[in-house]
Amino acid sequence: MASVYAVAVVMVLFHVGALGVFFTGVSTATLVVAGTLYVIRGLGITAGYHRLLAHRSFKTSRPVQFLFALAGCLAVQGGPLWWVAHHRSHHRNTDLEGDVHSPVTRSFWHAHMGWMMSREAFQEKGANSRDLHRYPELKWLQRFYVPLIAGQAVLLYALGAALNALFPEWGTSGAQMLVWGLFLTTVVTWHITFAVNSVCHTWGRRPFETGDASTNNPVVGVLAYGEGWHNNHHMYPFSARHGLEWWQLDITWWLLRGLEKLHLVSELKLPKAYR
Numbered sequence: 001m002a003s004v005y006a007v008a009v010v011m012v013l014f015h016v017g018a019l020g021v022f023f024t025g026v027s028t029a030t031l032v033v034a035g036t037l038y039v040i041r042g043l044g045i046t047a048g049y050h051r052l053l054a055h056r057s058f059k060t061s062r063p064v065q066f067l068f069a070l071a072g073c074l075a076v077q078g079g080p081l082w083w084v085a086h087h088r089s090h091h092r093n094t095d096l097e098g099d100v101h102s103p104v105t106r107s108f109w110h111a112h113m114g115w116m117m118s119r120e121a122f123q124e125k126g127a128n129s130r131d132l133h134r135y136p137e138l139k140w141l142q143r144f145y146v147p148l149i150a151g152q153a154v155l156l157y158a159l160g161a162a163l164n165a166l167f168p169e170w171g172t173s174g175a176q177m178l179v180w181g182l183f184l185t186t187v188v189t190w191h192i193t194f195a196v197n198s199v200c201h202t203w204g205r206r207p208f209e210t211g212d213a214s215t216n217n218p219v220v221g222v223l224a225y226g227e228g229w230h231n232n233h234h235m236y237p238f239s240a241r242h243g244l245e246w247w248q249l250d251i252t253w254w255l256l257r258g259l260e261k262l263h264l265v266s267e268l269k270l271p272k273a274y275r
């Protein structure tokens with residue numbers, strides 16, 4: 001139960017911390033750092049945790065896989081093995097009993113973020129992510145997830161304080177860098193990620209009859225770097241591309257295509273009808 005309270009406390013702290021933006025002011029340096037981290041962490045979740053680790057939608061080298069997973073870790077959504085295990089269980093029991101975050105069997109709030117503050121979020125013993133246990137570097141990320149997040153906080157604070165000492169005219173500070181670079185950006189990414197579980201199983205179009213309530217929601221589609229084309233995703237979970245139509249913006253897919261051209265990823269999986 002300790003973990004349940006810990007998650008609740010962290011979530012409240014981050015939300016309250018994000019309100020710090022009204023007190024710390026802002027500077028160009030802070031916006032650049034926060035914006036860069038925001039994009040890297042988001043893509044760490046979509047391309048790394050989700051399409052690579054959970055669904056094995058493409059192939060890559062161990063170092064690149066590690067960097068994807070590290071970027072995902074920094075988003076404060078749990079370690080990679082925990083995240084993957086629960087996500088796979090969502091696909092196995094979508095919108096049925098056993099789905100830890102379904103707005104159909106439970107409430108919208110439970111699907112959005114309540115489930116992480118319930119016992120269910122800690123019942124998954126990791127059998128669902130067993131295949132990833134052969135990568136000690138992923139187990140390492142899982143084990144040292146909390147110190148990594150703490151380290152991220154300390155480094156951001158130190159960076160802001162150092163910039164303030166070196167370039168006082170830039171108007172940045174340790175607290176400002178921490179609040180924008182960690183609290184605000186993390187909370188925004190949280191709610192966009194969580195919306196895939198709540199909004200994209202509630203509102204939107206369902207071009208495919210998938211036997212669950214998953215939807216394509218254009219707003220979440222764009223904000224979540226392509227993950228909101230969620231009915232497509234439940235139809236073809238293995239696909240590296242979620243926005244299957246040309247007009248379904250899928251930034252994660254663009255990233256993967258770019259990395260493929262640089263020979264950093266390969267064998268991007270696609271449904272037969274969309275090759």
Ligand SMILES: [Zn+2]
Binds near residue numbers: 197
């Ligand atoms: Zn889903």
Ligand SMILES: [Zn+2]
Binds near residue numbers: 087
């Ligand atoms: Zn998925």
